[in-house]
Amino acid sequence: MRHVAAMRWRTGGLLLAVVVIVALPCMITRGGSRRSLAAGERVTRSAEVQALVYRIADQTHDSESAIQHLLADDPYGHAEAVAQSAEKTVPGLLDELRHAAADNPPLEEMVEQLSAVENGRLALLNQAVQRYLQHDQAGAEQALRDAGSLFRVDEIANKIAASAQQTLLARREDATRQSDDSRLVLTLTAAAQLLMLMIVVIVSERQIGRRLRAEIRERQAVQRSQMILQAVREPIALLDDHLRTLLVNTAFSELYGVPEESRADYLDDIGQGAWADEVLQQRLQDVLLRDRELWDFELTQRTVDGAERHVVINARRLQQPDSEDPALLLTVSDVTARAMVEQQVKELNHQLEGKVAQISDVNRELEAFSYSVSHDLRAPLRHITAFAQKLETHLGEQIDDTARHYLGVIRDASHRMAQLIEDLLVFSRLGRGALRLQAVDMRALVQEVCMLAESEVPERRIIWTIEPLPIVVGDENMLRTVWQNLIGNAVKYTGQREVAHIDVSVRQDAAGDYEFTVADDGAGFDMRYLDKLFGVFQRLHKASEFPGNGIGLANVRRIVMRHGGHVRAEGQPGHGARFHFTLSAIDPPSSGEPT
Template identity: 60%
Template sequence: MPMRNLSFLRWRVIGLLLSVAVIVALPYVITRNTSTEALRASEWVTHSSEVKSITYRIAFLSRDAEAATYRIVMAGEDKDAQERLDDATRQISKLIWQLRDYTRDNADQQALVGSLETTVNGRATLMWQALWRARHGDREGAEKALVDAGSLFVIGDVLDKIVSTEDQLLTARREAAAAQSFNYKLVLGIGALAQVLLLGIIVVVSERQIGQRLRAEERESLAVRRSRQIVQAVREPIVLLDGRLNTLLVNTAFAELYGLDAEERRSLPLAELGGGAWNDGPLLQRLSDVMSRDRELWDYELNQRTADGADRRVVINARRLQQESDAPALLMTVSDITVRALVEKQVKELNRQLEGKVEQVSDVNRELEAFSYSVSHDLRAPLRHIAGFAGKLERHLGERLDEKGHHYLEVISSAAQRMAQLIDDLLVFSRLGRGAMRMQPVDMQSLVEEARALTETDTAGRRIEWKIAPLPVVVGDENMLRTVWQNLIGNAVKYTGQRELAKITVDTSRAPGGDYQFTVADNGAGFDMEYAGKLFGVFQRLHRASEFPGNGIGLANVRRIVARHGGRVWAEGEPGQGARFHFSLPASEAGDTRRQDRS
């Protein structure tokens, strides 16, 4: 499953859980808060009733204490009245402390309770004065003190204010409780609507999810069917095995090769398929290792006899498939390489024969080079004798030698010298094929400048326009490459000898494969492309020696040197329009630097 879909599914589950939590928790919170507020309102009603009850009790006890005091003052000492007075005084003190405790939540009530306490204390003080005066015979003063107590310290007003204030608080609290109850009912209604909406969303999402799952299962089923069809259509034999190497699925190609029914659903052991074609211990052990250790089997070759009775060479590849819900399976493919094996065998035999032929050709070439070297050396002695005796004959005859005799001896001497030069060139050509190469970085720019400098001794008085491009450093045998440039540039100078202004260009480029290509172009005599194949042969010439001197072995040396470096040589030309000689050399890291133009 893609990570994006997995993340979306995770957030959707979290959203569903939050919705369920809201549906369950919202009514609980609202009901709990409503119950709490109702209980708190009931407590406030009880609280107010207690405050009023204490207030009324204080008022009753105050009047009872006042009555007992009048009775004592008027009638004299009365034990019952005195007990009532003492009891009322004690209870009033306790009740005031209770009232103060009950009204701690309201500063106004606390102030009224303080005023009540002051009034009660003042009345009590005057009543005790009245009692004292009565006991000392001052009845008139006692009565006056009682009158002052009733007029100066009016307790009823304070009690009425306390009761009135408590009633107002109770009314405000009831109104607040009613408003809170209304708010809770409103929230509860909204919560009920939200529950219905969330339930609707859950139902819709669930239905959509079920639909998507059904469609996904349908697509998966279609994909499985297509995969099976593809597997069956593949011409490469394929088999799916379980952990005990029993078949789970075989395709048509596998069934045809090993004589099975591709539609058969029965699981069969691999070792029993194809008449024992798979009963190979090492292979079965490797397949078991692939299955148990999660390894892979690559290009395991096996000789088998298949259902058609033919001996085949097959290549086996296998790997474990870890399925999400089911147990892992082993996928094995079989490739029939019988024809390829036969071809490889034939190729090996042909290569062996070719190696023998190459060795024979190498032996012949070595023999030819040895023969050429030996013949060249053996020819030197007769040539020296011919040249020497021709000179001796000329000196011996002296003045007796006529003009025709002189001409004959000159021809003999010239032919001997030419033959000696041909032998030297042949020796050079032979050494180029046998000598070891010393590979090193070679600056082609320096070699071209050196070859150009060598030609200047033979070009005095000639007008030559040189264009030499920046040339790279290559890897090769410096002496051999020097010979290549000397031959090509020397030819360009030689075959432009009849031009008033000779133009010689040296350039380089890179082939698509990365090889270097060098070109030496001139505007000299040129040649006919019909005879281009003879240019690089030994002692092959396309011009007469009287026109352009030479023995025709220079370009053969060039071809042999370039070939030994892994390159090739070719030429282009047109009679009277000049020629272009090209040769290529493989590129290398050491030669990947182009020099600046120094021409």
């Protein structure tokens, strides 16, 4: 729209320049010519007035002279005709004089006076001629004298000639001024024409320069577009309304064997029948006729290299700038690799389903094993404990110290076996039970566990350092088990310290997750055996030094891993240990209820 408005303004300016350069000088010249002609006509009329006055006077004097010759009896050959000529010619000359003086009212009045005097004088001259013809010499002479004395034509004629002379001079001066003015106007007009021509030339040069620069920019833009189009590795083609190629890029040419400079190739003839699919042809016709865009049409094609490719085709209708017929922009995406990956994913999913089924079978076997451990193994242990107690009662006072010691070992071993079974069942349930996620206040949980641990060793002195801890999302019972094991271990392994120091802290790592730490100054451990630390029934200290079954840290590791975190430890013999575990920093549900 802006370009059209600019074109209209430029056209209007050009028309105005043409008017100024051509039409205006023409009108000025015509006006000056008319004024010059009018001034010339007025000068000519003034000259005619003088000439007519002199002719009238001369004609009158000629008639009087001829009459005088007749009366003096000295006539010449045509004196009688000359004497009567004034009466015939002077009225016509007076009419011409009136016409010549019509544009000068004062002069016109004097002409009328001259006409009246001339008519009277002519009448007396005619009377003198008639009396002469009647041989009345005296009457003729008297009429001639009366004509000269009563009607003084020369005075009025001189006045008219003098007035006409003044008018002639004034009109000549006016004509001169008109001519000078015309020359000045023509000079100014020529200067204006030259200026307008210079302006038109300058503006035209600028416009041509702008147009050339615009054409250069447009040509460069087209070249860049062509470079981008040819550099794109996605096959692209531009088709006409009959599905014939107008333009293809390098990728399309390489994939379907179409020369880039080829034109008017039908799509279904390209690529050895790669585009002969009837459904695709119909969909492309719908895009052209109904302006429906084609999105992600999947097709399997055999290209010129003989390979089968899975492609995704997109198409949309475009309006060509130089034609009323629409065009079709066609893009092709080769998704063969993605299709192969999807096939592999399907196969892996099928394999995974088989593995899941196997794991389900294993889990059922584990549940059956847990049931067997829970019921079948506990019953013999109860029998061993019960019969050992009955045997001790049965022997009564007859039992000696050795027998009593043996029976005590049997009972302790039975209790220890029962505890090991219980710990295995707990470890198994931690891996199979569903998580009950909810908002957990870690500070309140730690304080609860610390109070319980301290109540079990009232004779010991423990200095606690507990930092402010956040609220996390997790299974409260399982997280309580984590703290019980870690804090319980810290209390247990600082048992040989008169004053134990146990610290509980938290920080956020680079990923934003919480890392909790339980540190103590107890017995510590050798880092060479770190890989055994979190194993089931793995212990780094003698049971006589520090009691336990060696399954607590295994439970900690399993619980933390089920919450998406990990566990690590640091230690040094005689200088304590530091246990770390991480949990995701997830905002708790607003209701605080289990999910």
